[in-house]
Amino acid sequence: MVKISGIVGSVNEHSVSRKVLQKTEKYFSDEVTLEEIEYTQVPLFSVNNEYPAPDAVVKVREAIKESDGLIFIVPEYNLSFSGVLKNLIDWISRPEIMGDPKPILDKPILVISTSAGISGGMVAQEEVRSILNYLGASLLSQPRVSFANVYSLLDERQHLTLDPASAGYLKDTVEAFEQFVNHFHTK
Numbered sequence: 186m187v188k189i190s191g192i193v194g195s196v197n198e199h200s201v202s203r204k205v206l207q208k209t210e211k212y213f214s215d216e217v218t219l220e221e222i223e224y225t226q227v228p229l230f231s232v233n234n235e236y237p238a239p240d241a242v243v244k245v246r247e248a249i250k251e252s253d254g255l256i257f258i259v260p261e262y263n264l265s266f267s268g269v270l271k272n273l274i275d276w277i278s279r280p281e282i283m284g285d286p287k288p289i290l291d292k293p294i295l296v297i298s299t300s301a302g303i304s305g306g307m308v309a310q311e312e313v314r315s316i317l318n319y320l321g322a323s324l325l326s327q328p329r330v331s332f333a334n335v336y337s338l339l340d341e342r343q344h345l346t347l348d349p350a351s352a353g354y355l356k357d358t359v360e361a362f363e364q365f366v367n368h369f370h371t372k
């Protein structure tokens with residue numbers, strides 16, 4: 186089995202970005218399991234609380250290590266991405282043991298963005314890609330997908346309902362990502 190973990194750049198209880206993550210599951214094959222990495226308890230990063238790492242941080246690092254690939258769903262905040270996600274990435278970027286070399290996030294990663302407005306969060310998506318690239322990740326470059334006017338995709342029960350074109354983009358992207366992950370692990 187291939188284990189994919191999702192990181193949602195929002196800790197909102199009813200995050201629409203989380204609904205996008207959940208929707209990706211539909212397009213993976215039966216060989217894939219998808220789980221979200223929950224990080225609401227991760228504290229604000231400071232060198233003062235870095236060692237020993239808080240339990241919530243240990244859990245996130247373990248979950249990432251056990252994953253064959255990661256999906257980041259990035260909501261646009263002020264033409265960028267959220268502070269909670271940057272805080273999490275800062276934790277991930279630091280060694281578990283003081284003095285160890287900087288960890289490399291040697292994982293295949295898919296980044297998808299969302300926005301309430303018309304941009305689709307592509308600036309935020311690009312910024313997250315840039316940081317993950319800096320950390321040594323292997324990012325699926327093409328195809329890319331983003332969801333503009335994301336609240337308009339919620340039906341009256343607040344379920345995410347994609348029009349055929351958006352569903353097609355997501356399907357193509359998720360399928361390409363599964364191939365990318367498989368290729369990464371057979372290299």
Ligand SMILES: Cc1cc2nc3c(=O)[nH]c(=O)nc-3n(C[C@H](O)[C@H](O)[C@H](O)COP(=O)(O)O)c2cc1C
Pocket residue numbers: 194195196197199200201202203260261262263264265299300301302303304335
């Ligand atoms: C602090 C903040 C800043 C935001 N800035 C933008 C923005 O610049 N452009 C935009 O289209 N939406 C903006 N939004 C709306 C979010 O993009 C939208 O709520 C998000 O895609 C939904 O994510 P979530 O439900 O997963 O938290 C902002 C929301 C917040 C809370």
